[in-house]
Amino acid sequence: MRAIVLTRPHRVELVDDWPEPRPRPGEVVVGMRAVGLCGSDLGVYEGHRAVPELPWVMGHEGGGQIVATGDGVTDRVAGQRVVIEPNYSCFRCRWCREGVTSACAERGVVGMNLPGLLAERVAVPARFTWPVPESTPDTTLACVEPLAVARAAVRRAGVRAGDECLVVGAGSQGLLLCVALLAGDARPYVVEPLEGRLALAERIGAKRIDPGDAHGFPVVFDTAGVPATWQLALRAVAAAGTVVVIGMNGAPVSTSTMDLARRQLVIRGSLIYDHPTDFADTLAAVTGDELDPAQVLQRGVRPDEAADAFAKARAVPGKSWIDLSAWQEDRDG
Ligand SMILES: [Zn+2]
Ligand SMILES: [Zn+2]
Incomplete structure (x- = not known):
């Protein structure tokens, strides 16, 4: 074959x-x-x-x-x-x-x-x-899994409706995070160096923000996971806020315990999803027309x-x- x-x-x-x-x-x-x-x-x-x-x-x-x-x-x-x-x-x-x-x-x-x-x-x-229903398009077959990854990160972060969230990176995972956040009535802001990806994030309904203006977010998702985005995420998160680390990289990152303790930050790693609930919930959302992940394809x-x-x-x-x-x-x- x-x-x-x-x-x-x-x-x-x-x-x-x-x-x-x-x-x-x-x-x-x-x-x-x-x-x-x-x-x-x-x-x-x-x-x-x-x-x-x-x-x-x-x-x-x-x-x-x-x-x-x-x-x-x-x-x-x-x-x-x-x-x-x-x-x-x-x-x-x-x-x-x-x-x-x-x-x-x-x-x-x-x-x-x-x-x-x-x-x-x-x-x-x-x-x-x-x-899935017979009518499910091939485009959906291609993006349910990474959408389940994004939705699990949103679930683990405890995002609530109305929360302004920062999404660092608008690669496919960042874009799907925006889709998942918007479906939950949260408000995603995106930092991303590539103009085409920013434009796509805006088309989906996210807002672009300059890295220098990103401050005070209760939840920050780092989809790149490199030292520079780690620093950006720590600068952008509000006191008592949560940084969700999704992107992975072997380079060590640093912060001070003083910063973590004084600002009472939560650093939350998020890996894939948990069987079976995250996949079941994601499929229900997609086949129920709650959201359309294919717009990022x-x-x-x-x-x-x-x-x-x-x-x-x-x-x-x-x-x-x-x-x-x-x-x-x-x-x-
Ligand atoms: Zn993947
Ligand atoms: Zn096991």
């Missing part, structure tokens, strides 16, 4: 001899229709994030249609349209039992320590596929344009995604 694989850092190739997945008991096979790209994928693409082997199939944000079911699967059927939840928690550890599956150390992560979604077909544990690119999409994804405004629907229509036709 066909797949889009990373053969070495910065090199993405389209292959047609990738091994066909076989569903193990409890798994289904999904014919992939849409896969979004995010910063984590780009970390793999650029060679900053190690994967088990090369060539490697990347991608963890997406969905398609079930084409086969393995033994023991009774609650999913072929033909169902599904979104994939790409973090397979163990359900046995202390964190999983407490409902904080995002902290599970045994987590299988699609595209990182398990093969990714940029393939014609993938095998997925049935319980990590979420059926660019035009979907064909599989043969994937290499170009990876190369440009760091700089373009809006979220890049690969449209694999032609592969499924070949098969149906």
Whole structure:
């Protein structure tokens, strides 16, 4: 079957001899229709994030249609349209039992320590596929997962309606945070160096703000997580406010305990989402037309344009995604 694989850092190739997945008991096979790209994928693409082997199939944000079911699967059927939840928690550890599956150390992560979604077909544990209405567009399949990440960050921050929030960075996660905040009647302000991304954030309904004017925010989301944005976030947060760190970077950052204690700041890391509630809530919001995450997407690119999409994804405004629907229509036709 066909797949889009990373053969070495910065090199993405389209292959047609990738091994066909076989569903193990409890798994289904999904014919992939849409896969979004995010910063984590780009970390793999650029060679900053190690994967088990090369060539490697990347991608963890997406969905398609079930084409086969393995033994023991009774609650999913072929033909169902599904979104994939790409973090397979163990359900046995202390964190999983407490409902904080995002902290599970045994987590299988699609595209990182398990093969990714940029393939014609993938095998997925049935319980990590979420059926959606037949009418759900492919664009939605590509962005439910990163929207769940954004909504979990908003939930963990305790944002209330009317809160003015600062979003540092308007890459795809920053834009989806704006969508999530606006849906909850909060008021997002965005700091971002690229004009095209700022313009897109404004189109969605966020306001732009100059970094020098950003002060007094009860909640600040740092989607970049680099030393410069950490400093900006600490300057911009109000006393007794919360800084939510979403972007990740290995460089150490600093502050003083005096500043933290005197201003009574809360520093909150936020990683993915917790199974099953965050994904369930996000799907309910999307399929209930509460919000439309597709407004942050660019035009979907064909599989043969994937290499170009990876190369440009760091700089373009809006979220890049690969449209694999032609592969499924070949098969149906
Ligand atoms: Zn992602
Ligand atoms: Zn666990």
